[in-house]
């Protein structure tokens with residue numbers, strides 16, 4: 001892990017440290033463009049071929065139905081079943097609390113405006129399953145989709161070696177009442193949901209995280225479907241002061257590093273000692289991790305910054321706009337108002353990011369690559385559209401009429417003006 005002193009960093013070096021570009025990004029873009037085009041043209045045939053090429057499995061069919069899911073789910077260990085149920089309840093409670101009816105507002109006497117929510121009818125959920133199958137993502141995406149009332153929920157996840165999925169994902173399907181999982185992953189799954197194939201239905205909005213192929217595909221198909229956000233390789237930025245525990249900080253950095261070699265784990269600390277102790281702790285904890293090679297590579301690509309104080313640390317963090325921000329300090333309260341860009345924030349020394357990844361209730365599908373500057377993470381709202389309504393009474397028409405007529409004339413749009421004028425005449429005749 002490279003270490004920088006913030007005071008030595010030029011503006012261009014800060015930009016470079018905040019950039020998530022990787023050398024072969026162009027190559028990934030070209031490959032993904034090719035995959036999406038092939039799926040658009042060849043449909044199911046392409047999905048079978050890509051499963052063979054990338055997932056090393058010859059599929060007989062492209063989905064698991066309710067009976068097959070039930071059978072696979074039956075082997076789930078009791079403790080895992082219980083943990084999934086508790087996580088599901090917390091996620092449900094938090095996402096249900098986001099449903100709020102809005103007030104009707106009278107902007108002028110007789111002019112009433114309001115918004116109503118309607119669920120997006122057809123949504124596609126992508127559940128990662130390349131280096132690790134993520135049932136937690138299934139809960140994070142399907143729970144708000146169900147709460148919002150989405151009518152058709154399509155779920156895609158890469159097939160595993162046996163041409164199926166694992167018992168955890170299958171159990172989530174049972175719990176959530178999802179009756180089918182499509183066995184397709186990567187860019188091809190995103191293209192399938194965007195264009196539709198003989199087997200995979202086309203949807204209106206695609207949700208879910210994934211590796212660079214998945215994320216790139218989501219950005220490519222955006223002219224055809226809506227997407228939640230670019231939610232690519234995981235990242236965390238930890239701000240640590242002298243109240244932080246280096247062992248906890250190291251554990252949090254490694255947690256995101258084990259997702260993939262292209263994950264980023266950034267430490268911004270207010271003392272040299274904290275950085276040194278954390279690096280030592282990383283060296284201690286790394287060897288016992290089953291995914292140590294992956295985590296080691298991600299840590300190697302990450303860095304630590306020595307900042308004069310937490311205020312400066314926070315300004316770097318706002319520029320970096322991390323997916324996850326951990327404030328490893330007892331004095332987090334004063335820092336909260338300074339946070340401008342972050343996907344999800346973890347406060348204090350006893351709040352590990354893993355809690356949010358799995359079970360506290362917040363959503364773990366979050367913007368990466370600096371997109372936290374403009375996007376929010378997945379929420380119940382993301383599965384809803386807000387439709388505006390308005391009603392004008394005769395009093396309302398009289399009150400607003402001249403304003404609209406004048407503005408329409410100013411824009412040279414006389415037909416717009418006339419839509420008011422013809423009505424005003426009727427209202428005046430009645431009065």
Ligand SMILES: NC(=O)c1ccc[n+]([C@@H]2O[C@H](COP(=O)([O-])OP(=O)(O)OC[C@H]3O[C@@H](n4cnc5c(N)ncnc54)[C@H](O)[C@@H]3O)[C@@H](O)[C@H]2O)c1
Nearest residue numbers: 128129130131158185186209210211231233234259365366
């Ligand atoms: N931002 C978030 O909210 C969030 C949440 C959870 C996970 N994640 C990230 O999701 C990612 C999951 O990645 P994963 O790889 O384990 O699973 P994945 O399901 O995203 O990708 C697996 C698929 O990638 C495709 N693929 C792999 N190598 C390829 C290649 N060389 N060419 C073309 N396609 C290829 C294959 O089709 C494979 O099925 C991780 O990077 C993790 O950090 C992000």
Ligand SMILES: N[C@H](CO)Cc1c[nH]c[nH+]1
Nearest residue numbers: 134136137234235357364
């Ligand atoms: N940290 C991931 C989001 O970047 C979510 C996750 C799922 N499982 C474990 N972690």
Ligand SMILES: [Zn+2]
Nearest residue numbers: 234255256357
């Ligand atoms: Zn994680």
